[in-house]
Amino acid sequence: MRAFAIAILLTLAACGSPEAPSSGSQAPAAQAPNAAAMQAAITALPAPYNEASYEAGRRVFAQCRSCHVIQEGAPHRVGPNLHGVFGREIGTSQGFTYSQAVQDADFVWDADHLDHWLQNPQTFLPGNRMAFAGVRDETQRRDLIAYLMVEADK
Numbered sequence: 001m002r003a004f005a006i007a008i009l010l011t012l013a014a015c016g017s018p019e020a021p022s023s024g025s026q027a028p029a030a031q032a033p034n035a036a037a038m039q040a041a042i043t044a045l046p047a048p049y050n051e052a053s054y055e056a057g058r059r060v061f062a063q064c065r066s067c068h069v070i071q072e073g074a075p076h077r078v079g080p081n082l083h084g085v086f087g088r089e090i091g092t093s094q095g096f097t098y099s100q101a102v103q104d105a106d107f108v109w110d111a112d113h114l115d116h117w118l119q120n121p122q123t124f125l126p127g128n129r130m131a132f133a134g135v136r137d138e139t140q141r142r143d144l145i146a147y148l149m150v151e152a153d154k
């Protein structure tokens with residue numbers, strides 16, 4: 001365990017040079033103070049999302065991360081970048097090629113639509129290409145959507 005910690009410290013030290021990309025080495029340290037500010041942002045959301053846990057939402061988002069980023073301007077992965085998704089017409093994240101099912105759908109993303117999509121993407125919009133079983137737990141979806149609301153508009 002201690003050897004592992006030392007290895008991490010050495011890795012961080014090695015990344016500390018000015019030429020190294022800063023995002024990797026900054027991420028762990030930046031998280032803690034940030035989380036308190038983010039939780040404060042959550043209390044300003046409409047009910048029931050104002051009762052959500054930012055930290056719990058962040059953990060649920062781990063299920064999405066292999067396919068989605070949410071930072072502004074970050075490149076798409078298997079799925080589209082989710083930045084600015086609230087208030088946006090479905091299937092319109094620039095530069096992403098959506099399935100026909102998504103292209104044919106016609107609504108604007110809000111918490112309600114997202115709640116149904118995330119519960120079971122295939123029954124909500126048959127034929128879409130998001131290979132994800134869904135988040136069945138209501139509280140987890142609430143926390144996740146609140147997390148997305150805060151992160152998508154940063």
Ligand code: HEC
Pocket residue numbers: 060061063064065066067068078079080082085089090091092093097098099100101102114118127128129130131132135
């Ligand atoms: C296995 C990869 C994968 C995972 C995991 C995944 N998605 Fe997706 N997601 C996609 C793909 C691919 C699309 C585009 C679907 C299409 O075009 O039919 C998509 C589309 C979306 C859209 C519609 C975006 C738009 O621009 O209209 C939202 C919202 C979304 N995903 C949210 C999530 C969230 C939140 C999670 C985690 C709970 C998640 N996804 C997990 C691959 C994934």
